[in-house]
Amino acid sequence: MAVDSITFSADCEKCFGLCCTALSFDRSDQFGHDKLGGEPCQFLERDFRCRIHARREDLGYSGCEAFDCMGAGQRASAAFASLNWRQDSAVSRRLYARFSQLLLLQEMRQALVTAGTLDLPDENHAQRRDILARIGAEADGMAPDVTIAARDVLAEGKAFLRSLAPGLLD
Structure with a gap:
């Protein structure tokens, strides 16, 4: 496969919300709560959609927006x-x-x-x-x-x- 922009493009529609489940984060100015790796984020829905997606930054989750x-x-x-x-x-x-x-x-x-x-x-x-x-x-x-x-x-x-x-x- 040739390396192009598609090679590095995240396609959240084809993902199981792994950034919201597999990874951990600590409460900080980028994340509004602590989350252990392997545990789903409290805002992750069963269909792998984020319940606060449109309001992440306003609610203190700029780290989610920055992650790729x-x-x-x-x-x-x-x-x-x-x-x-x-x-x-x-x-x-x-x-x-x-x-x-x-x-x-x-x-x-x-x-x-x-x-x-x-x-x-x-x-x-x-x-x-x-x-x-x-x-x-x-x-x-x-x-x-x-x-x-x-x-x-x-x-x-x-x-x-x-x-x-x-x-x-x-």
Whole structure:
């Protein structure tokens, strides 16, 4: 898949409200209440719609507005669509773990796309494109679980980015 704006676009219509369920947050100026990871937000409806969506900022939930999963939510939801994650806590934990890994993949993918704008030697761009292709395969695949391949390519991407600017990413 070519990397374009669709690659990083969140499609909330195709997601199980994972940002509102899988993630945790603490009461602050960005979130109006504490929420544990794995617990649905008090404003999340059964159809995965937010009861306060139009009033989030006014009610103290600017963190919700600022968050962007970059497409990790719909990817994880698609991989788990046929599984009984609502009734089986073991499956829901797998879903949340895969969502977290997909968030990392999408963040790394975006960083590597951005690195493509740098004036780098051809061999660095070739290495970047190779890592980017493997990250794309992991992020766009339908694996319903955290994968070792994703973990490994994330580590490789991090090492590659660090090699571009020693000391900046430590």
